[in-house]
Amino acid sequence: MDDIAIKATNLVKKFRDFVAVDHLSFEVKTGEIFGFLGPNGAGKTTTIRMLCTLSGPTQGSATVAGFDIAHQGDRVREHIGLVSEKMIMYDRLTAHENLRLFGELYDIPRNALRERIDELLKVVNMEKWADQQIGTFSTGMKQRINVIRALLNEPEILFLDEPTLGLDPQSTNEIRDFTRRINEDAGTTIILTTHAMAEADVLCDRISIVDYGKIVALDTPSNLKKVITGADTNVIELDVPNITPTLISDIQSLSCTQTVTAEDETHIRVHASGDEACDNVIDTVRSGAGQIRSIHNVEPTLEDVFLYLTGHEVREQVADKVTTQEGHSRHGSRVRSRIR
Amino acid sequence: MGVRSGIRHALWIAWKDLLDISRNRMGLVMLILMPLFMMGMVGYIFPSNSGMSNVPVALANLDAVQGNASLSTKFVAQLEALNNKTGMMDLSTVGSAADVKSNIQNGQQSAGIIIGSNFTSNLNSGKQADVTIVNDQSNPQTASLIQTQLTQVIEQMGTQTATYGLNQTYKTPLNYSLAQVAPYNIQTTGIVPGQTNYFEFVAPGIMGMVVMMSLMTGLPHAISFEREMGTLDGMLAAPVHRMSILGGKVIAQTTRGMIQGIIVLTLSIVLFGVVVQGSIALILGILLLGVFSLVGLGILITSFTSTEETATMIMMTLTFPMMFLSGVFFPISQMPQFMQVIAQFLPLTYAISALRKVVVLGVGIPAISTDIIILFGFGIVLLSAALLAFERAMKR
Numbered sequence: 001m002d003d004i005a006i007k008a009t010n011l012v013k014k015f016r017d018f019v020a021v022d023h024l025s026f027e028v029k030t031g032e033i034f035g036f037l038g039p040n041g042a043g044k045t046t047t048i049r050m051l052c053t054l055s056g057p058t059q060g061s062a063t064v065a066g067f068d069i070a071h072q073g074d075r076v077r078e079h080i081g082l083v084s085e086k087m088i089m090y091d092r093l094t095a096h097e098n099l100r101l102f103g104e105l106y107d108i109p110r111n112a113l114r115e116r117i118d119e120l121l122k123v124v125n126m127e128k129w130a131d132q133q134i135g136t137f138s139t140g141m142k143q144r145i146n147v148i149r150a151l152l153n154e155p156e157i158l159f160l161d162e163p164t165l166g167l168d169p170q171s172t173n174e175i176r177d178f179t180r181r182i183n184e185d186a187g188t189t190i191i192l193t194t195h196a197m198a199e200a201d202v203l204c205d206r207i208s209i210v211d212y213g214k215i216v217a218l219d220t221p222s223n224l225k226k227v228i229t230g231a232d233t234n235v236i237e238l239d240v241p242n243i244t245p246t247l248i249s250d251i252q253s254l255s256c257t258q259t260v261t262a263e264d265e266t267h268i269r270v271h272a273s274g275d276e277a278c279d280n281v282i283d284t285v286r287s288g289a290g291q292i293r294s295i296h297n298v299e300p301t302l303e304d305v306f307l308y309l310t311g312h313e314v315r316e317q318v319a320d321k322v323t324t325q326e327g328h329s330r331h332g333s334r335v336r337s338r339i340r
Numbered sequence: 341m342g343v344r345s346g347i348r349h350a351l352w353i354a355w356k357d358l359l360d361i362s363r364n365r366m367g368l369v370m371l372i373l374m375p376l377f378m379m380g381m382v383g384y385i386f387p388s389n390s391g392m393s394n395v396p397v398a399l400a401n402l403d404a405v406q407g408n409a410s411l412s413t414k415f416v417a418q419l420e421a422l423n424n425k426t427g428m429m430d431l432s433t434v435g436s437a438a439d440v441k442s443n444i445q446n447g448q449q450s451a452g453i454i455i456g457s458n459f460t461s462n463l464n465s466g467k468q469a470d471v472t473i474v475n476d477q478s479n480p481q482t483a484s485l486i487q488t489q490l491t492q493v494i495e496q497m498g499t500q501t502a503t504y505g506l507n508q509t510y511k512t513p514l515n516y517s518l519a520q521v522a523p524y525n526i527q528t529t530g531i532v533p534g535q536t537n538y539f540e541f542v543a544p545g546i547m548g549m550v551v552m553m554s555l556m557t558g559l560p561h562a563i564s565f566e567r568e569m570g571t572l573d574g575m576l577a578a579p580v581h582r583m584s585i586l587g588g589k590v591i592a593q594t595t596r597g598m599i600q601g602i603i604v605l606t607l608s609i610v611l612f613g614v615v616v617q618g619s620i621a622l623i624l625g626i627l628l629l630g631v632f633s634l635v636g637l638g639i640l641i642t643s644f645t646s647t648e649e650t651a652t653m654i655m656m657t658l659t660f661p662m663m664f665l666s667g668v669f670f671p672i673s674q675m676p677q678f679m680q681v682i683a684q685f686l687p688l689t690y691a692i693s694a695l696r697k698v699v700v701l702g703v704g705i706p707a708i709s710t711d712i713i714i715l716f717g718f719g720i721v722l723l724s725a726a727l728l729a730f731e732r733a734m735k736r
Binding site for chain 2: 049053054074077078080082084085086087088089090092093097101102104105106107133149153
C-alpha cells in the first residue's frame with residue numbers, strides 16, 4: 001500500500017461564478033488523521049464531496065486510495081466510507097435494517113455482514129437498540145449508528161464531515177474517542193472537517209486551515225501554533241468589565257497590535273508583538289479609563305492561529321461587534337460564526 | 341459490478357423504499373383513501389342518464405282554481421298514468437306557481453310543472469293551452485335532463501290529445517283510453533350486455549391516472565427528497581451504479597402505483613358495480629406499460645430540479661392538464677379540436693383508451709395493438725432522454 005492515501009492536485013470547483021474550491025493541492029498520508037479546518041463556506045464540504053466522487057471537479061485531479069476520482073469512481077467508492085454533515089440514515093428503518101441495506105450495497109457476503117454489524121453495534125454500545133427505528137433515537141445515538149454505517153466495508157479512508165455538529169458534549173466526546181480508536185486500531189486514514197478548533201486540535205495529526213477555498217496553512221497543530229509564537233506574537237487576554245468601542249479602537253491603533261477580538265462583554269483578546277506589547281496594552285486601557293480585572297499572556301490556540309492568518313478581516317469585525325451589541329451588523333454576525 | 345449485482349442493488353433499494361412506505365401509517369391511509377375519494381367524487385359529480393328515476397317534481401294546476409277544470413284534471417290523470425309506467429317522477433301537487441318556485445328554491449323539488457290558468461277554456465275555444473316546465477337553474481345537469489324528459493312526455497300527451505280531438509271531430513271510432521303508450525319504444529343497447537353507467541366509463545380512466553400519476557409524482561419526490569435529506573449521498577458514495585439507484589426507485593414507486601391501481605379496480609367492482617368485460621391480467625399489463633411510458637418523464641423532471649419543492653410544483657403543473665386532456669373524465673372526441681391535438685401527445689391518453697376498451701368492451705390485445713405500440717414508443721424515447729439527463733445531473 002502506498003504511503004499517500006490522497007493526493008489532490010489543483011482541485012477547482014466552481015458553481016457558476018462562485019469559486020468554492022480554489023486550486024487546492026495537498027497530500028494525505030496513509031494512517032493519519034487529516035483535518036480541514038475553516039469557517040462555514042470555506043469549501044471543506046465541497047472538497048470532501050469531490051474526493052468521495054459525489055461531485056466532479058471543475059479543474060484539477062485527485063487520487064483516493066490510489067484511484068483517480070474522475071475515471072475510477074467505482075474503485076474509489078469501494079475504499080472509502082463517508083459520514084457527511086447530514087445523516088445517511090432512514091428514519092423509518094431500524095438500526096439493523098439501515099446497516100443491512102448499506103452492507104448489501106457494498107456486496108458484503110451475508111454471514112460476514114451479520115457478524116460485522118453485530119461487532120460494530122457492540123463497539124458503540126448500541127446492540128440493544130438494533131431493532132428500533134432510527135427515528136426514535138437521539139441525535140447522539142443516530143450519529144453512532146451513522147458512523148458505524150460508514151465503517152461497514154472496512155474502508156481504508158474514512159471521511160468525517162463535521163461529525164460532531166449539533167451533538168451534546170457527551171456524544172461529542174464519544175464520537176471523538178471513537179474516531180481516534182478507528183484510526184489507531186484499524187489504521188484507517190481519516191479526513192475530518194470541522195469548524196471547531198478544539199476538535200481539530202485534539203484529534204488531528206495535521207491540519208489544513210482553509211479559507212475562501214484556499215489552504216492558508218497546513219501543518220501539525222503544534223507547528224501551526226508556532227506560527228504565532230515564532231513571529232514573536234503574544235496572545236494577551238484581558239478581563240475588562242467596561243469595554244467601549246473607543247477602547248478597542250485605541251488598542252487597535254497601537255503599533256504593536258495585530259488583532260483585537262472582543263470575546264464577550266468583558267474579555268478582550270489581543271495579538272501583539274514585541275517586548276513592550278503587554279505594557280502598551282495596559283497603558284492604553286488605563287488611560288482610556290478602562291478597568292483591568294486580570295491580564296494573562298496565554299498559550300495560542302488554533303483560533304488564534306486562524307485569526308492571525310486571516311486577521312485582516314477579523315479587524316473590521318471587532319469594531320462592529322462592540323458598536324452593535326446584538327451583532328446585527330452583517331460583518332459581526334458573519335465573522336463570529338466563521339471563527340467559533 | 342455486473343448486471344446481477346446491479347439488479348440486486350436495485351432490489352435492495354426498492355425494498356428499503358417499500359419498507360419505508362409501509363411504515364408510514366398516515367401515508368398508507370392516504371394511499372387507500374385517495375383512489376376511493378377519486379372514484380366516489382367523480383362517479384357522483386357526473387350523474388349518468390340511466391339513473392333518472394323518482395325525480396321530485398312539483399305540480400301546480402292553476403286551472404283547477406277556475407270554474408271548469410275538466411280538461412286539466414284529465415291532463416293530470418294522463419300524466420300520472422304515464423308516470424306510473426315509467427317511474428320517472430315523484431309528483432306532488434302544490435297550490436300555486438309561487439309554491440313551485442319556493443319548493444325548488446328550498447330544494448324540496450328538482451323541477452315543476454305548471455298548468456296554465458285558462459287550460460280548459462283555452463282548449464275548448466280551440467286555442468293552445470299552456471303547460472310550463474320550471475327548471476332548477478342551479479343544477480344545469482339535472483335541469484336539462486328533466487326538461488328533455490318532461491317535454492317529451494308532455495308532447496306525447498299533446499299528440500295523443502290532438503289525435504283524440506280529431507277522432508272526436510270526425511267521429512272515427514276509437515276506444516277511449518286514459519293514457520296511451522306510444523307505439524314506438526326506443527331502447528338503446530351497447531355492444532356488451534347490461535347497462536353502462538358513468539363509473540364504467542370513468543373507472544379505467546381513474547385507474548390509469550392513479551397509477552401513472554402516482555409514479556410521476558412519487559419518483560421525483562422520492563429522489564429529490566433523498567437528495568435534500570442527504571441520504572442519496574450515502575448510496576452515491578457506495579459502489580452502486582447510478583442506474584441501480586434509479587431502478588430501485590422506479591420499482592418501489594411502480595409497486596406503490598400498481599397497488600393503488602388494484603385498489604381502484606377492486607373498489608370499482610365491489611362498490612360501484614363496474615363489470616370488467618376483458619381480462620384482468622391484460623389490464624394490469626396495460627397499467628405497467630403505461631408506467632413504462634411515463635417513467636422517463638418523471639426522471640427528466642427529477643434531473644432538472646434541485647429541490648423537492650420545485651419538482652412537486654412542476655409535477656402539479658404537468659399532471660393537472662394531463663388529467664383533463666387525456667380523457668379520464670370526458671371522451672376526447674367531445675373536446676375542441678386543438679385539445680384533441682394536444683391529447684394525442686399524452687401517453688396517458690393511449691393508456692386510458694386501451695384500458696377502457698378492455699374494461700368496457702372486453703377486447704383483447706389485437707384491438708389495442710396501436711395503443712400498445714404508441715405507449716412503447718413514448719417509453720423508449722422519454723427514457724433514453726431521461727437517462728442521459730440523469731447521468732449528468734448526478735455529476736453536479
